[in-house]
Amino acid sequence: MAEPLTPHGFLDGVSRLIRLARLEGTVDVRCLISGRFSMEHEAVGPGTVPFYLVLHGHCTATTGSAxxxxxxGDLLVFSHGDAHQVRVADGRKRRYEDEPGPTFVTRxxxxxxxxxxxxxxxxxxFDSAAGVLLFRLLPPLVHVTLDDAAVRLADVLREEAGFDGSGTGVIVSSLCEALLAMALRSRPEQRLDTPALWTAMGDDVLGRVLAEVVDRPGEAWTIERMATAASMSRATFLRRFSxxxxxxxxxxxxxIRMMIAADLLTSSAESVSHIARQVGYSSExxxxxxxxxxxxxxxxxFRKKSVARD
Known part of the structure; x- marks a missing residue:
């Protein structure tokens, strides 16, 4: 008989993987704009992921042919750091000014x-390999309409941004990270325009199976075992998973295994062979x-370079 799966295990699994990524969220610019507007963003390398959060009004983001x-309430994340443009096409083009603040610029x-x-x-x-792997697994664009709880959190972000004083930097950073975690989960009132986003699959059964993998990566996670845990046939499980x-x-x-291994190599003194066994490899x-x-x-x-950076 398959082991019982915890009801909220997948959210805990996603939370753990996000923590392994060691993210730091930063607001660069708050745009308070009227009329026509355009902003270009060049491609960025691994370790930086641009995002946009709309609190009021409408705009369009373009990248490639998309x-x-x-x-x-919309949050857009460029998971792979692709070049893009954000614009408002309607209205009269007007001059704007950048006002520097302690934490970010207000345009x-x-x-x-x-x-x-x-x-x-x-x-x-992020400067962790786990972060690189996490965002590599996501599609290039993650577009989410936040649920009510996340929108309330965004309102807190707006209030704190209006203050922009002592302590704002760390508060804004924490709020940005919380918003990402809330975007990467599935809720009935949340609209996800990104197809097949594994962290928000909206499937409690598959989610709980994957939570077990995150919790015990060293075990023999065959397709057959996962299908049994999900109470499905192998073929049904594979179709549903895909x-x-x-x-x-x-x-x-x-x-998942490599994210956990990268974290262990960075944060522990355990041997490579021991870490290999912890994530399911009998052969170093x-x-x-x-x-x-x-x-x-x-x-x-990788470990040597990580230690040298620290």
Missing amino acids: AIDLAP RTVGGGTPELDLFCGHYR TRTGTTVATLLTT SAFAQTFRAAVGEPPAR
């Missing part, structure tokens, strides 16, 4: 009266090969 219309239309657009522009930064997550069982399982050489393919360097070199 155009995403953003409305109040405001000169003589614009009540702003037609209230937009937070920021980024998530549809809901947009990836394969092997890819997601390997990514097989683990090293998989880790190098995922992270770009073998475990020992």
Whole structure:
């Protein structure tokens, strides 16, 4: 008989993976704009993920051939750091000024009266391999209409941004990280325009199975075992998994294991062979090969560089 699965295990699993990524959220610019407006953003390298949060008004983000219309309560995350543009096409183009603040810049239309657009522009930064793997597994664009709880949190962000004084930096950072976690989960009142986002699959059964993988990555997680835990046939499980997550069982399982391994290599003094066993590899050489393919360097070199950075 399969072991009982905890009812909220997947949320805990996602929370753990986000913590492993060691994210730091930052608001760069708050735009309080009226009329026509355009802002370009060049591509950024690994370790930086731009995001936009609309509190009031409407705008459009474009990247490549994709155009995403953003409305109040929408959060858009460029998971792979692609180049993009944010614009408002309607209205008269007006001059704006940048007002530096202790935490971020406020970009405001000169003589614009009540702003037609209230937009937070920021980024998530991380220097962990776990962060690279987490965002690599997400699609290039994550577009979420936040649920009521997240919108209330965004209102707190707006109030704190209006203050922009002592302590605002750390409060804004924490709020940005909380908003990302709330976006990467599935709630009935939350609209997810991104197809097949594994962290918000809206499938309690699959979610709880994956939570068990995050909790015990060293166990033998075969497709058959996962299907049994989900009370499905192997074929049904694979079809449902592919549809809901947009990836394969092997890819997601390997990514989770490598995220945990990268964190252990950075935060513990355990041997590489012991860490390999903890994430499900009886062969140190097989683990090293998989880790190098995922992270770009073998475990020992990765650990040495991580220690040197600290």
